[in-house]
Amino acid sequence: MKEKNVAFDYTEKVKDRIISLGADLVGIADVEPLKELKVDPPDLLKHFTRAVSIALKLPAAVFEEISARPTPIYKSVYQTANLTLDQIAFRTAMALQDDGHYSLPIPASQVLDQENWYAAISHKAVARMAGLGWQGKNLLLITPKYGSRVRLVTVLTNVPLDVDGPIKNRCGDCTACQDACPAGAIKGISTESHYKNRDEALYFSRCKEKTVGEFAKIPEVGVPICGICIKVCPFGREKSVKK
Template identity: 35%
Template sequence: MDLNQKLRKVALEEGADFYGVADLALARDFIQDQGGEEVASYPRAISLGIRILDSIVDQLPNRQERAVAVNYRHQGYDIINRRLDLLASRLSSLIQDEGYCALPIPASERYDDERICAVLSHKLAAHLAGHGWIGKSCLLITPKVGPRVRWITILTDAPLTVTGSPMNEHCGDCTECVDICPVSAFTNTPFHPDDPREVRYHAAKCEKYLGEGEEWAVCGLCVYICPHGRNKGK
């Protein structure tokens, strides 16, 4: 079994719902601007995703109830991120054992408070791996379950076979995520790789909205409302 097959097999056996390999050369300048030269030096990325339970996401219209919010934050966010981090660590060790470099990027750790971003966009890696497209909500939309997925990325120099390419957007005239946002954080502008995130999304508005609520407050309405998630995978 070659390394490509081994990594995919372990990922799926240990709970990943999505596995893909991206060619990062297509977005090197963007990656370097966000994460620096070391991050941008890796030619490949493994993109892993775990689906969030529909039973948790579908409760989000009642997110003002503490039980709903706490369950979403714990099961739909913290636990899945932990599973992703452990899986990325396991796969990275397998890559290193084969004599290559692997750098797992934490599932949810901010490194730039001013820009409100991580060292690498997991959504961008998933997009480049062919998992889906970047929607008007700035979320990665998969054809199967919409944005109801958490992602993690492993950067590597291993000569892995690229599994896909960026998918064209299929949001069309839909504005449900734009309309439901309680702070109008989305501009209704379709994704274009040359545009900065601010053209589509004002992250500070989300940050302020959640910061003004209770300690356990969540939102996630853009995850809930997307038709590609609500109407599929049930």
Template identity: 30%
Template structure:
């Protein structure tokens, strides 16, 4: 097999199945990334969602014996939605980040990579392949940067000239020695809008993120949201797009050619009070196809309470009292207690006083007592 000719065929095939960009790099280790990841761990900036073994994340040969190359792919997703419903008094709405619009991108990209694998094996039956998307050991962004998909921006995203940073990434390790693509020059220049506008200061400096302060991370945790972040979450129920929406390289970038990522406005801008009514089954039936549902309903519902406070939605007080009184989840009771303190009403304060006498969970009691001080 002539590898050069086959590489051209592979690129053509990739585009024919809806892969927007494809690039190639060697399976050599990532020494710079290794140092950055070690520093992240030392500083306590890692989210904990990543593969914990830094060697696996930075040495592809550990993942596929005799690996020679890595194929990187990118698929664009939309930045705008048609007929977005308005949030109004009595019908307040949250927002899912753009990366959770439409079908779960893990599913879509894995299907594309599976087709690529089948194409490769058709022409090279002895090829060794290993694909991954997001949850794999390798850093999607480090691979994409080296494979010429885009440059690694100050906001820790990969920015492509064609689609901005609105792209999903995936990769495939192989023992076929493809010709490496040429990496791109950094085009952020002196711009630091993303660093200056990040609501929580999570972007420490260009290319360095304290994930523990990132709203995208915080909205996915299952514990109480630290008080310093509650007002900053706004109406986000999953993820955060601020460092993307302010980026000049994303101006005017909107691609809706992948129908599977077309957002359902009622799902990605959900009514907050009905969101609180879901049980596990109905939540999965409604949102299970979205990537934002991967942590289940609990973080989303906790964030919905915070969003109701953001809107000062006093119509939510009866529901919040009900959660405080009878929800079996301490995090939900605690968040409801905080919310009732923020919305301050006679009925809310009465419910808090009653709860103070019966609550046994310390995290809830702390929130109840703090809320009563706001009387």
């Protein structure tokens, strides 16, 4: 009789459970290459071997309603998505823990270094290594099905789940995000893997001035969001455009 692949079966069970909690995409990254990342605290990854990347799609119409600035509805969707992802990550980590595996949910949107804008770990890097999408010219994770209209969360764990691999960048010659960025922040440079730093892809200070310095100061918005480079990305846009 053929031997059962226990790791594969358990990985599928974990992924199915995450989807049943309401996630739209899930993938598994090996932690080893992620050790190059700046993380907070610096030994964050020490006790973990795998990073589970979880994506939640966003209502595409919300982006179609955005023209020059983020809308109050987008702010609400952003908050709901963060809360939903935090709950999915929490429940995933607890289920893994109940199965005997040391596991840590990383918040969807918690900034630890307010001066340099760093979180505990980059969800985009985890998602890319877990095969959910590629890092696009807008610096965001672009998924084949939903484009960048997804928010992300990560669960770190020490169970040897089967690992997924990165997928190929499909931005090609497209300059939609570069052309539309209201801050003129996107340089339009493509990467086969990932950017060495944010400045390779962005005039980061321009993006920050627009989102943090301008949009977050709109009273009914109040958070550093924008949404325009998400809206114009052709991946996943087709079904959302008003007919």
